[in-house]
Amino acid sequence: MGDYINIGRSVRKIDALSLATGADKFTDDYEIHDPLYIAILYSPVAHAEIKQIDVSAAEKVRGVVDVLYYGNVQRVLHTTAGQGYPEPSPYDALLFDRRVRFVGDRVALAAAETREAAIEAVKKIEVKYRDLEPLFDMEKAMDESAPRIHVDDEYTKIPAEYRPEQNLAAEIKIGFGDLERGFNEADFIEEQSYRMHYASHCAIEPHTSCAYFDDRGRLVIVTATQVPFHVRRIVSTVLDIPVMMIRVIKPRIGGGFGGKQEVILEPLVALVAWRNKRPAKVVMSRKEVFISSRTRHPMRVRLKTGVKRDGRISAIEMDCLMNTGAYGTHALTVLANAGGKVLPLFNKIENLKFHGRSVYTNLPVGGAYRGYGATQGYFAFNQHMDIIARRTDQDITDFFKRWHIREGETSAVFKALGEGKEGVSQVINSCKLDECIDRGAGAIGWHGKRGKRIESGRNRVKGMGMAIAMQGSGIPGIDMAAASMKMNDDGSFNLYVGATDIGTGSDTILAQIAAEVLKIPVEMIIVLSSDTDLTPFDTGAYASSTTYISGGAVEKCAEDIKNQLLDTASVMLKAEKDSLKLDAGKVIDKKTGKKVPYDKIAYHTLYIQDQFQIQAQASCTASESPPPFIAQFAEVDVDRSTGKAEVVKFVSAVDCGQPVNPVLAEGQVEGAVVNGLSYALCEDYIFNSKGRMVNPRFWDYKIYTAADIPEIITIVVNSFEKSGPFGVKSVGEIGINGPAPAVANAIFDAVGVRMYETPMTPEKVWKRMKEEGVN
């Protein structure tokens, strides 16, 4: 593992300073000269045909330049999911359609000289709707009598089950062994359904995009995105503008969490700019983000297991029904992950079946959301295993340690369930989950408090719960990242990466990797990321891929640079290349002790002899997706009279391989934990009977503040993943998988009721206690 000078050190985030001063620019901070402001009209009804639309009054509003709707915009089916091509999401969306499919669906836009004029104009667009019967209950979506939501020419780019005539956006079936026999062999059957609800990513920066023209008339899109290269491709396809005429720049991004893996606003600013030969800009209000952008897919997971008296599981059946809302963005892949990231964890189960269906409804559109289906799967899995451990009289920590996947082992699920196509088989190289469980249990005081029902006040009782999870590191065989580097006169290096820092700190991490290879301080690396004109390609910031895959590209690229440094130094020092090594910004001859600093090498190559630029580029794909592992523990205090479950302490112990930057890694876990707790206990989309979200503001859609959070402890358990650069795995998503099930298990521990549904609000806990007669 070596003596690292950058890896494993919490070097300062390279953009922390400029962000803290407020000087670094987010999309809305770009000074765009004289833009057209865009306002969007959203559907007030859940399901309707537009009978008539009259934009004449809107066009007359002073300052209005353009009003767009289905009548004057090209009809190009596409998906807004910012995924690799061909996207595994159905092509079922238009820029504007004659039909609206949820409250918040786009109807039209107005572009005007001022924001106010644009807003006034959209209010003046007159639309007559012919109401269609709405579909809100996903359980009924495939009924014969259910209204059909997509019935035109929607299609998929990849071979996949897609039956819009049945409201089926995706279906997956896999299995092996003999389920029947497995259930027959069991001593008992455990079967339950678990439900997770809608949620908003709530990145504090709302979705924002702008577009302008460069001096040569090319279209420049500056946008809050996780996927700049996919943005360029999708905008090009939807608007029929050549890729070479588009440049996408990703500035600083105010959080993504999957919400900005969607290409929603970019085609609109591009279209308005292109048509009017003027810059254009659109900023979503918080309300628009809630009602019209993307969400976490609600999911119902039914788990059925056959269990032997000692806890061995002889068969498992997982049946998932996912609500993808009005459009099928990520409908297949989130669904696949609910099984694919969960079932391999218990790899000793011989008889297994996974059946998943994603269905359309007239509700908000699901999308990528940190955890990406694994969160929904683990809510079910961890409660289910808690039930089994209890029924077989074992402590759940022992039970998990006995059955989880280990180093050197594999699971057939890896191969069977990929993201949009078959997965890849892989053997686990690194897994320190036992240590995570032990250290986490120690930190929370598990053994003194679990099952003790310690009274903490009048009518208050404490409980302890835990959960384990794994995720992946990128999408094998699909994700690709590239990096390039060049050397400057003073021995510093420019590093260009397509990788997209959305606040995670990936610019810093990637600089650390390059600096480690070249044995220089991270300050000597100048990072430029995510500009489709200047940086090489990267699929983007999703699927927990950046450190592992983009990091791999950077490592390779830096190795090439290293080689060139050694070649040049061997000429300069008249030494054998083999006897040279890099050390603190110099190349040293181990035999003679002679050395030459990098700036001299740069001068030599740029000005002195056999001139050339020291530069390199590299691409990286992955043939596997090594999972990080986590064990998470919640101590909960339940008020029996109100049902309020308060988390008092939360511990996570994570194996993310070799952490590149421990503080940033912890930050990823803590942020995910707090998001997960907030989702588990209070965040909720509340719909009225017409499918309208009635709480689209932070005032009513509560997310945790600093006053709400418990004591949070994060333990990073080092391991070494040999397939990753410097032993790394991912860490961005995994932390969000455990909070909900750990809390649910803790509530059970405290008061003996199972919470089969999130959010676990006081009312729901109280109601469950009433049902079970325990309060």
Add this chain to the structure above:
Amino acid sequence: MKISFVLNGRDVLLDTDPLRRLLDVLRDEFNLTGVKEGCGEGECGACSVLVNDKIMYSCILPVGSVDGSRVLTIEGYRETERYKVLQEAFTEAGSVQCGFCTPGFIMAAEALLSEDASPDEKSIREAISGNLCRCTGYSMIVDGIKIASRKGRGLW
């Protein structure tokens, strides 16, 4: 209407609709883009500024209401010694992820520390409970403020 106030230590005068949001005036007229908009409804704190040393949401403040007041944004505050201590502490503690919320948190921290130079954990949490952050999970921001109050002894 003519409105004058002291913005980041300088007298400014402008003729504008007094009902315009202070946030828009700061961003659009003075290009002070360190003041962010996260919700526009007084619920997230990204737009926080100090008005006569009190923390305020500039997105729900009509510019007319600051007539004759002192307004401090991150751009003015970052010139101070106190800011440097906070910035150091935030960087050290990992309080900055995406950074969109950071200027708002720094202004909230200044408002707190100028009232109470060595706040306990609970008062820190309360003081920043009007600011939302979706990236960090808050603990690291609380730590940052603790470090600042320790290292900046004598400054507040």
